[in-house]
Amino acid sequence: MKRFHGTFVFALAAGLTFGSVAVAAAQQTAAPAAPPVKLGIVSFLSGPAASPFGVPGRNGAEIVIEALNSGKAPAPYDKVGLAGSKIEIKWVDEAGSTAQVVTEFRNLVQRDQVDAVVGYISSGSCLAVTPVAEELKALTVYFDCGTPRIFEEKPRKYVFRPSSHATKDSTGAARYLLAKKKDITLFSGINQNYAWGQDSWKDFVGAMGVLAPKAKVDKELMPKLFQGEYGAEISTLLTSKSQALHSSFWDGDLESFIIQSGARGLQKRMPFIGTTAESSIGRLRDKMPDGTIIGARGPHGPLAPDNALNKWFRSIYMDRYGTAPTYPSYQMALSILGLKVAWEKAAAKKGGAKPTTDEVVAAFEGIEYDSPSGNVKMALGGGHQGIQATAYGTYRFNKQKNEPEVIDVIRFNAECVNPPSDKTSEEWIKAGMPGAKC
Amino acid sequence: MRMGSTVLGALAFAALAAIAPLLPPWLISLATIAFANALVVLGLIILWRTGLVPFGQALFYAIGAYAVALIGRYTPIRDVFFVVFVGAVAAGIVAYLIGFLLARYREIFFAMLSLAMSMILYGILVKTETLGSTDGFHVEAGSFLGWRPQGGTRNLAIFWLVLAYCAIAAWLVAYYFRSVAGSLTHPIRDNEIRVEFLGVSVDRLIHLKLVVSGVLAGIGGALAALAVQHVDPAMSYWTTSGGFVFVTILAGAGSVAAAFVGSLLFELVRSIAVTLVPGEWQMILGTALLLTILFLPEGLGSLVSRLRQRWRRGTAP
Numbered sequence: 001m002k003r004f005h006g007t008f009v010f011a012l013a014a015g016l017t018f019g020s021v022a023v024a025a026a027q028q029t030a031a032p033a034a035p036p037v038k039l040g041i042v043s044f045l046s047g048p049a050a051s052p053f054g055v056p057g058r059n060g061a062e063i064v065i066e067a068l069n070s071g072k073a074p075a076p077y078d079k080v081g082l083a084g085s086k087i088e089i090k091w092v093d094e095a096g097s098t099a100q101v102v103t104e105f106r107n108l109v110q111r112d113q114v115d116a117v118v119g120y121i122s123s124g125s126c127l128a129v130t131p132v133a134e135e136l137k138a139l140t141v142y143f144d145c146g147t148p149r150i151f152e153e154k155p156r157k158y159v160f161r162p163s164s165h166a167t168k169d170s171t172g173a174a175r176y177l178l179a180k181k182k183d184i185t186l187f188s189g190i191n192q193n194y195a196w197g198q199d200s201w202k203d204f205v206g207a208m209g210v211l212a213p214k215a216k217v218d219k220e221l222m223p224k225l226f227q228g229e230y231g232a233e234i235s236t237l238l239t240s241k242s243q244a245l246h247s248s249f250w251d252g253d254l255e256s257f258i259i260q261s262g263a264r265g266l267q268k269r270m271p272f273i274g275t276t277a278e279s280s281i282g283r284l285r286d287k288m289p290d291g292t293i294i295g296a297r298g299p300h301g302p303l304a305p306d307n308a309l310n311k312w313f314r315s316i317y318m319d320r321y322g323t324a325p326t327y328p329s330y331q332m333a334l335s336i337l338g339l340k341v342a343w344e345k346a347a348a349k350k351g352g353a354k355p356t357t358d359e360v361v362a363a364f365e366g367i368e369y370d371s372p373s374g375n376v377k378m379a380l381g382g383g384h385q386g387i388q389a390t391a392y393g394t395y396r397f398n399k400q401k402n403e404p405e406v407i408d409v410i411r412f413n414a415e416c417v418n419p420p421s422d423k424t425s426e427e428w429i430k431a432g433m434p435g436a437k438c
Numbered sequence: 439m440r441m442g443s444t445v446l447g448a449l450a451f452a453a454l455a456a457i458a459p460l461l462p463p464w465l466i467s468l469a470t471i472a473f474a475n476a477l478v479v480l481g482l483i484i485l486w487r488t489g490l491v492p493f494g495q496a497l498f499y500a501i502g503a504y505a506v507a508l509i510g511r512y513t514p515i516r517d518v519f520f521v522v523f524v525g526a527v528a529a530g531i532v533a534y535l536i537g538f539l540l541a542r543y544r545e546i547f548f549a550m551l552s553l554a555m556s557m558i559l560y561g562i563l564v565k566t567e568t569l570g571s572t573d574g575f576h577v578e579a580g581s582f583l584g585w586r587p588q589g590g591t592r593n594l595a596i597f598w599l600v601l602a603y604c605a606i607a608a609w610l611v612a613y614y615f616r617s618v619a620g621s622l623t624h625p626i627r628d629n630e631i632r633v634e635f636l637g638v639s640v641d642r643l644i645h646l647k648l649v650v651s652g653v654l655a656g657i658g659g660a661l662a663a664l665a666v667q668h669v670d671p672a673m674s675y676w677t678t679s680g681g682f683v684f685v686t687i688l689a690g691a692g693s694v695a696a697a698f699v700g701s702l703l704f705e706l707v708r709s710i711a712v713t714l715v716p717g718e719w720q721m722i723l724g725t726a727l728l729l730t731i732l733f734l735p736e737g738l739g740s741l742v743s744r745l746r747q748r749w750r751r752g753t754a755p
Contacts, residue, residue, distance in 0.1 A: 045717040091716035097678060098574065099471050099666045103464075103705075104712060110464035112713075124573045128668035131576065135589055147573055194564050195571035225564070225572075 035354065036088040037081060037343075039065075040108035042119025043143075043332075047095040048226065052251035052279050053121045053144060053328045054094065060329030061118065063316050064336050065089060074312050076370075082340055083347035085354065090114055094121060098128045105129050109138040116141065116360070118335055121328070123147035123195060126161075133158050139357045139364075143335040144328055146196065146297070151381025152424040158357070160364055162338035162376050162386035163331040166196070167425040168417035169248070169275045169297055169390070170203030171433070175417065176293060176392035176410055177244055177273060178211050188219035188242040188270070190233055192253060197222065200248035200275060206429035218242045226253060234261045242270045244293075250276045259287055267292065277395070278302065279326040281404045285397060292395040294406050298373060300330035302406040303391040305374045313372035334371035338378075338386070341369045377414060380421050387414040413437055444609065447695060451605040455598055463590055468705050470597045470665045473604050476701035477658035479685045480611055481651030486691040488647060489627035490544065494552030495682050497559050498529040498652040500674030502659030503577075504563070505529075507669040510578030518580035518599060522660040529656020533649045541645040556674050563671035574670025577663045593665075600661050604698060607654060612694045614650070619643060684723075688730055690737015700738055 041061050044054025065087045067073045071080040081087045090112055092104050101120075108114050116139040120126045126145035133140040140159045142150070146166030150159065177184065189204065191197035201220070208215055218240045221233050237245065245266075249257055254274060261267065267289040274280075278296035281288055296303045301324065304310045313333055317325040325333075342364035346355035355363070366383030369376055376386045393406035416438035419428035428434070458466060478499055485492050502525035509521050536555055543551055564571055579592060587595045614620040622643060625633050630640050663669050672678065689700025707726055711719035734740055 046720060090713075093712055093716050093719060097672055097681070098668055098670050099662055100708070102666050102668070103468055103471055103709065106467045107464050107709060107713075110462065124668075124670045124672070127570075127573055127576065128666065128670075131667055149570075149573070153576075193571075195567075195573040198567050198571055224561070 035085050037085045037116075037354075038088045038090060038112065038114040040090045040092060040105075040112065040114040040117040040119070042092045042094050042101075042104070042108075042117060042125075044095055044121055045091070045093040048252065049121055050095070052326075056279070056326045057119075057121065057144060057328040057332045058091070059317070059321055060325060060332035061089070061336060063320055064313070064333045067316060068336075068340065074308055077337060077340060079344065082343040083352060083354075092119070094119065094125055098124060101125045102128050102132055105132055105138075106136070109133075109136045115139070115357070116339060118143060118332070118339065120145050123149075126150055130156060130159050137357060139339075139360055141335050141339050143332045147199070148419075148425040151385045155382050156384055158361060160338070160378070160384050160386075161381075162335050162371075162378065164298060164386055164388045164390075164414070164418060165425070166199060166297075167203055167419060167429075168387075168412075168414075169295060170200055171207045171417040171429070172390040172392055172412050173246065173273050173275050173293070173295055174204055174207035174211055175412055175438070177208075179410055180293075180394075180408075181243060184212060184215045184243045186216055186218045186240070186242045187244040187246065188217070188221070188237060188240055189246040190219075190221040190223065190230075190237070190257070191246070191248050192225045192227075193222040194225045197225075197248050201246065203425065203429060204246050206426075207433070210429065210432045228253065228256050230257050230260050233257075234264055234266055237261070237266055238264065238269070240270075244273055245270045246273045246275075248275045251280065254280050255284055258284060258289070258292075262287060262289055276327075278406075279328070281395065281406075282323055282326070285404060286399075288395055288397065288404070290396045294393050294395045296327040296330075296391075298327065298331070298388050299391045299411065300327035300373045301325065302404075303393055303409055304330060304372060305411075307370075307372075307374070309370060310372040330371075330373045334373055334376055334386075337371050338364070338367070338369060338376060341367055375414075379414070380418070382421075387418040389414045390417050443695075444612065447608055447612075448605065450695075451601055451608075455601050458594060458597055458601075463593060466593055466597050467665070468709060469702060470593070470600050471662060472702040472705040473597075473600045473698060474658045474661040474665060475682065475685065475705075476698045477604060477607055477661070478655040478682050479689060479697040479701055480607060480694065481654035481658075482682055482686045483689075483691045483694070483697055484611065484614075484623070484647050484651050484654075485644075486686055487623035487627065488644060490644070490647075491549045491683060492552045492651070493549040493676065493679050493683065494554070494556035495651070495655050496674045496676070496678035497552070497556035498533055498655035499659035499662070499678065499682075500556070500559055500563070500669075500671070501529045501532055502526065502656030503663035503669045503673050504569075504659075505656075506660045506663045507575060507577045511575065516578060516581040516586075517584075518582055518596075518664060521580065522599075522603070522657060522664070525660030525663075526653050526656045529659070530649055530653040533652025533656075534645075537645040537648040537652075540648060541641045553676055553679065556679055557676060560671050560674045560676075563674065570670070572671055574668055574672075577667045577669055579667065580664050596661075596665050600665070603657055603661060607657070608694050608698070611650075611654075615694070619646065623647075684727060686737075687727060688738060690734070690739035692736055692739035692743060696737060696739030696742075703738070 043057040044050040069081050069086045118141045120142050121144040123145045126142050142161040148165040189201050191201040271291050273293040275295040277294045278301045346359040346363035366378050379387045391411045393409035396405045398405045416436050419425050505525040505528040506521045685701050685704045689696040711722035
């Protein structure tokens with residue numbers, strides 16, 4: 001019996017140790033300068049969400065903050081750091097229990113005395129951190145988490161999210177699908193059975209119900225998260241006459257599903273609509289079937305507008321990391337730039353002195369600014385939740401150039417795919433998306 | 439000596455409660471979580487001494503937490519003493535029911551079956567969209583017999599509440615270890631048949647231990663939910679159970695006090711590791727665990743008994 005303990009314990013220890021070896025990310029902190037601004041940046045640096053979201057987000061922060069600190073970013077972001085003060089980064093890993101995430105947030109604010117926290121990918125983290133940020137009166141900017149609940153449950157004062165929430169991913173997908181296939185009568189969905197998958201599917205079905213009342217849902221598949229093996233689901237789908245397949249799969253599950261269903265020719269029967277598929281095209285390359293409808297949770301990555309800021313961001317990112325930035329990097333960049341705009345607006349009012357948290361908060365509400373993924377308007381949740389246009393496109397692997405391409409890109413106005421400020425996402429879709437300006 | 443450790447423990451808890459307002463607030467929130475988790479570890483120690491490693495203690499932890507959260511969501515009751523009591527009872531009932539099955543298994547079978555039970559709850563919670571699925575939901579702030587503290591005072595009040603529960607639990611568990619049922623733990627581990635011949639039903643004894651440890655984990659979960667103000671299904675995921683097993687190894691099953699010291703140390707090491715190496719903090723934790731196993735196989739608690747032995751040998755005539 002004793003030996004049993006020993007072996008068990010040893011296996012656990014070995015698992016914990018070597019499990020972390022798999023995750024490697026170079027850690028660097030910006031050089032401190034006279035009165036620096038301290039930013040806590042939280043992202044998944046380990047665990048399954050690290051490689052698709054956490055590390056691209058972290059890299060986006062690193063590269064943008066470096067450029068800001070050296071004053072090399074293009075106008076209007078060419079002032080050093082935040083209003084002349086260099087930014088000092090404190091990195092924190094989002095992996096771990098919610099209790100851990102909340103404890104580390106408190107540590108950042110109370111122990112490390114950061115001036116603001118930028119971060120969080122999991123919607124669960126954002127929901128748990130929000131009341132704590134309000135309690136501690138700590139300026140907090142979420143960059144990736146998607147749940148609309150944060151500003152729809154209650155008005156918030158210290159919490160901001162410039163990246164738009166998840167509703168536009170589903171309404172945008174429905175609008176793109178209908179623009180490409182007007183006469184669709186039957187569609188199916190495969191989504192992971194957890195909050196993100198459930199919400200994505202619910203919004204997509206709701207939007208389809210409004211825009212194409214004749215189209216019916218056929219198969220509604222909800223495999224569990226990280227299932228990885230989809231033989232049964234693919235067999236079910238192969239019996240369906242659906243004309244499209246909606247999915248909010250990401251990373252490992254997305255790649256497994258695409259490869260397994262590709263082998264059985266599923267996409268020849270029904271095109272796949274991947275609302276987050278953009279983050280995987282760099283790895284799937286020619287295994288992603290041509291004709292797949294690609295989303296990037298907004299106008300990010302290859303769907304980003306062709307403007308000077310995007311060119312600048314893309315080139316500095318490619319130079320440093322050797323790969324193209326994916327949507328979490330864009331979301332991080334626009335969140336930091338939003339904070340910079342608000343900070344500098346507050347500082348300008350004080351003649352360049354360091355603004356207080358309350359002054360930055362007041363300056364942040366309702367601003368509008370440009371980012372590498374286009375215009376951001378802090379329009380919802382009393383000026384705390386940003387909205388952006390969104391874009392969807394069709395995938396094609398360019399064999400001559402040996403690189404992935406997204407063609408037939410259609411852009412949808414922010415007001416076309418996002419709810420208005422006086423309605424929650426769910427109410428708005430249920431009411432038939434009134435006031436959508438397309 | 440025994441009377442001595444009770445007094446010493448009571449003094450330690452009283453001293454902690456007294457200096458709490460002077461400590462930095464981040465340390466208070468860290469210690470609150472650490473001590474709430476220590477209650478779960480205390481329950482684990484009870485089973486551990488019998489040679490059982492429960493790999494699904496997060497089941498009871500999550501039930502305690504969700505009980506508190508659900509009361510806040512669907513009823514106007516906010517009193518912390520009442521909600522923690524409900525959390526403990528709910529976890530106790532579940533422990534009693536699944537105990538009929540679990541108490542018949544030992545070793546890896548016990549570990550895996552308990553793991554399976556917690557993963558069933560995880561699966562159910564993830565599929566429940568009304569409870570926010572994996573996102574979880576907010577836990578309403580509690581009131582203390584009508585007193586509703588806010589902000590920093592609230593955190594301090596929760597910390598005192600956790601300390602109070604810990605002190606009572608520590609005293610009761612120490613008392614239990616000295617009772618006949620409690621003293622039979624090591625014999626069960628060493629030779630079950632012999633214990634049966636003493637006229638004691640081993641299965642019933644293990645069933646009792648399961649309920650006690652379930653109640654402790656339920657209280658821990660309920661307190662953690664009040665402190666964090668958010669619950670999510672990850673509370674019942676196997677990594678949460680693994681975390682408790684980790685702390686138990688670190689602390690050792692030798693003494694009651696070790697559960698609290700070990701849990702606090704674990705949270706501190708983790709927090710420092712996250713600060714020092716944000717991407718590879720698990721590496722530091724893993725190394726700490728390996729070193730503990732190699733050099734202190736009986737856990738941190740054994741340091742005290744080793745010192746005590748040395749001191750006794752030194753002073754012996």
